[in-house]
Amino acid sequence: MTNDHEGGPSSEFLERLRGLKSACGWPKDKHAVAIVLIRACIEEGVATRAQIIGALKSIGLDYRHVAIILNEGTGGAPARHRWRLDGEGRYSLADVLVDNSTFAISAA
DSSP states (O other), rough: BBOOOTTBBOOOHHHHHHHHHTTTTTTTTOOOOOOOOHHHHHTTTTHHHHHHHHHHHHTTTTHHHHHHHHHHHSSSSSSTTTTTOTSSSSSEEEEETTTTEEEEEEOO
């Protein structure tokens, strides 16, 4: 997990997010970049709503936009949703339905 001793994202993780944000072409497509960064957070264990929004706000994203993207991408329909929210308030990446087969997307 990429959290520091106080439970928030580590400075190293935030620096990696900044690099990913730049590499994704910020600010051309803020929506797509937010999706990529949310996925990166979830993959690294920064997976509660407060952690994700806090991390992305700290690197310059609008917290309201991040909250909207989280809400729109959450659910159990593989063809429509990007992540799931469990009963403990932690997000995980959703499976994707392709050619009637389900598989998890892995980061390259």
